Amino acid sequence: MSIFDDNKDYAYQLPDLKFSSDSSGNGVWGGFKAGDAKNLLLKSLYPMGTMSIAHFGVQLEPLESSSRLNKEKIELFDPSYLNNLLKDPRESIMERHIPLFDESFKLPWLAQSVDLSILDAEIDSIKAGAFNLNQITGNSSGEIQVNFIETRNATILNSAKSIKNIMFNNGDGTLALPKDYLMRITIFCYDRHSYKTKVFEQSHIVALQAASVPLDATSQNGIAIVPLTFIKMFPMLDNM
Incomplete structure (x- = not known):
């Protein structure tokens, strides 16, 4: 994402936000290390799905x-x-x-x-x-x-x-x-x-x-x- 600086005649680039873990499992999601969140939480949570209030x-x-x-x-x-x-x-x-x-x-x-x-x-x-x-x-x-x-x-x-x-x-x-x-x-x-x-x-x-x-x-x-x-x-x- 680029942000324009009024005091300068150019825009500078913000670093990308990363939500994934590296090979060592570093990084967090929902209070877990990213690797643990995937294995202990998301694999059982996502299959539950959600009920639609429109149906x-x-x-x-x-x-x-x-x-x-x-x-x-x-x-x-x-x-x-x-x-x-x-x-x-x-x-x-x-x-x-x-x-x-x-x-x-x-x-x-x-x-x-x-x-x-x-x-x-x-x-x-x-x-x-x-x-x-x-x-x-x-x-x-x-x-x-x-x-x-x-x-x-x-x-x-x-x-x-x-x-x-x-x-x-x-x-x-x-x-x-x-x-x-x-x-x-x-x-x-x-x-x-x-x-x-x-x-x-x-x-x-x-x-x-x-x-x-x-x-x-x-x-x-x-x-x-x-x-x-x-x-x-x-x-x-x-x-x-």
């Missing part, structure tokens, strides 16, 4: 096969119609089951981000003299928020609206039975070289708690991101 998926399925989530149908614009709207203005609407639970719908690829909760313990503190003694009293059932990239025909929003109508019986003032709106959410991490190789997976029994979309006419990106918030319902059923 994950989210899947949803009704908890009960006989639930209304499985039977309900919604109307959506045909994506091919929207993509060719200027060429062929004839309206095309399709009726289908709620896409969030349809295996042919590529839901895992639309999940933009999610916080994967593994443990959320509840703790009580007891003061004993100058010390605080902590005791684990339970496992909290919190929320899971998944941010989805919205499709052109508003599949995520229309699905959330349909689930809301099921939960509140189309606004008639009554509530549906839990079996009709409970669902299982599965969040998994897969290897960057194989989608089928799921190195970690976590499932919860949940219900949809909130859905919204922040609309903004000044956004430079312009892509709609829909946050769906799910509340964990019955932790004792997660592994069933």
Whole structure:
């Protein structure tokens, strides 16, 4: 690397930095001699690799096969119609089951981000003299928020609206039975070289708690991101 000296009319060359050892094993890396670091640490550390936070998926399925989530149908614009709207203005609407639970719908690829909760313990503190003694009293059932990239025909929003109508019986003032709106959410991490190789997976029994979309006419990106918030319902059923 060359550095220009303002007091002189030429640049001088800095010596190269060397991170390798000589034949005698001199030089250090990570608190080891370079030779020892390679043999004792790096040969076992590097093969472990790293997990990518970008390679994950989210899947949803009704908890009960006989639930209304499985039977309900919604109307959506045909994506091919929207993509060719200027060429062929004839309206095309399709009726289908709620896409969030349809295996042919590529839901895992639309999940933009999610916080994967593994443990959320509840703790009580007891003061004993100058010390605080902590005791684990339970496992909290919190929320899971998944941010989805919205499709052109508003599949995520229309699905959330349909689930809301099921939960509140189309606004008639009554509530549906839990079996009709409970669902299982599965969040998994897969290897960057194989989608089928799921190195970690976590499932919860949940219900949809909130859905919204922040609309903004000044956004430079312009892509709609829909946050769906799910509340964990019955932790004792997660592994069933």
